[in-house]
Amino acid sequence: SQQGEEDPQALSIQEGENATMNCSYKTSINNLQWYRQNSGRGLVHLILIRSNEREKHSGRLRVTLDTSKKSSSLLITASRAADTASYFCATGAWGGSEKLVFGKGTKLTVNP
Amino acid sequence: GAVVSQHPSRVICKSGTSVKIECRSLDFQATTMFWYRQFPKKSLMLMATSNEGSKATYEQGVEKDKFLINHASLTLSTLTVTSAHPEDSSFYICSARGEHPGIPLHFGNGTRLTVT
Numbered sequence: 133s134q135q136g137e138e139d140p141q142a143l144s145i146q147e148g149e150n151a152t153m154n155c156s157y158k159t160s161i162n163n164l165q166w167y168r169q170n171s172g173r174g175l176v177h178l179i180l181i182r183s184n185e186r187e188k189h190s191g192r193l194r195v196t197l198d199t200s201k202k203s204s205s206l207l208i209t210a211s212r213a214a215d216t217a218s219y220f221c222a223t224g225a226w227g228g229s230e231k232l233v234f235g236k237g238t239k240l241t242v243n244p
Numbered sequence: 245g246a247v248v249s250q251h252p253s254r255v256i257c258k259s260g261t262s263v264k265i266e267c268r269s270l271d272f273q274a275t276t277m278f279w280y281r282q283f284p285k286k287s288l289m290l291m292a293t294s295n296e297g298s299k300a301t302y303e304q305g306v307e308k309d310k311f312l313i314n315h316a317s318l319t320l321s322t323l324t325v326t327s328a329h330p331e332d333s334s335f336y337i338c339s340a341r342g343e344h345p346g347i348p349l350h351f352g353n354g355t356r357l358t359v360t
Contacts, residue, residue, distance in 0.1 A: 167351075174250070174337055174351040175288075220287065231278070232349065234288040 137235050138221055144241040151208045153238040155221030156201075163224040164197055165232065166206045168217045175220065178206075213244045247271055248340050250352025257328055258360055265323045265355045267338030273318035274340035278349065279311075282335040291336075294321040328359040 138155045145151050155164070163182045167175040181188045181197045181204065188195045194207040208215055218239045222232040247270040257263050267277055275296045280288040292313050293301045300313035310332075312324040321340075325332050335356050339349040 172335070172354070172356065174248075174353040175339075176351070177349070231290060231293065233290070234280075236287045239285075 138219070138238045140238060141236065142239045142241070144243065145211055146243050147211060147213055149211055149242075151211050151215070151240055151242070153206045153219050153240070155204045155206070155235050157204075157221075157223050157233075157235075158202065159223075160226065161199075161223045162226045164195075164204050165222045165224065166193075166195060166204075167220045167222060167234075169220065169237070170217045178219075208240075211240075211242045213242050215242045216240060248274075248338065248350045248352040250338055250355055252355060253353060254356045254358075256358045256360060259329055260327055262324055262326045263328055263357060265325070265336055265338075265357075267321045267323070267340065267352050269319045269340045269350070272340075274321075275318060276341045277315060277321040278339045279313060279321075279323050280337045280339070282337060282354075284335075288337060291323075296321075325357065328357070330359045333357055333359045 138153055143151055161183055163180055165180045166178045168178055169175050179190045179193055179195050181195050183199055192209045197204045204221055218237045220234050220237040222234045224232055249268045249270050251266045255263055277294040279291045281291050282288045290303050291306045294313045294315040296315045296318050302308045310326055315321040335354050337354040339351045
């Protein structure tokens with residue numbers, strides 16, 4: 133069943149602006165991950181945040197996790213045209229399961 | 245880094261035929277691989293978990309006789325869409341767990357299947 137729900141479904145910004153995407157989920161999780169997908173391609177892992185973490189950074193990416201609200205956000209700062217892609221959150225359950233449940237994704241367009 | 249190769253990237257077949265999609269881990273051994281299906285502008289839906297040397301575990305609603313999965317070696321899993329129908333047209337993506345248990349998973353580039 134669908135777990136993560138991203139919003140917005142689509143986001144269009146100018147280069148240099150920040151992009152924020154949100155993800156909500158329904159059940160208890162062990163971790164939450166963000167992936168990027170270029171059109172017609174596979175997924176690239178961006179960042180993983182565990183349930184006992186609240187914030188994580190990786191380069192221009194900043195991820196937050198609020199387990200009380202069952203939500204996460206992905207912030208891309210100083211966006212570039214090359215950041216244009218779809219971004220998905222995926223949740224991993226407890227018990228060591230590597231089965232990921234993906235959200236519907238946010239399609240980000242960064243205009244030059 | 246770990247690389248997963250998926251082949252073919254695109255395939256067009258006629259209704260009633262079968263299509264095989266390969267997923268290979270190129271520089272690591274993958275005891276577990278996952279097969280996903282993605283509809284246009286939609287999310288990835290897990291179809292099955294493929295374990296080397298044993299039967300695949302299918303998600304609810306996925307027909308195991310329709311989508312045959314074989315994980316015969318530590319570097320190769322195959323998904324065969326049998327007796328394909330136009331509604332099977334979709335984007336299929338595999339992922340593999342790396343040498344060290346845990347996440348993140350490594351994804352192939354996907355296969356665009358079109359059934360005419």
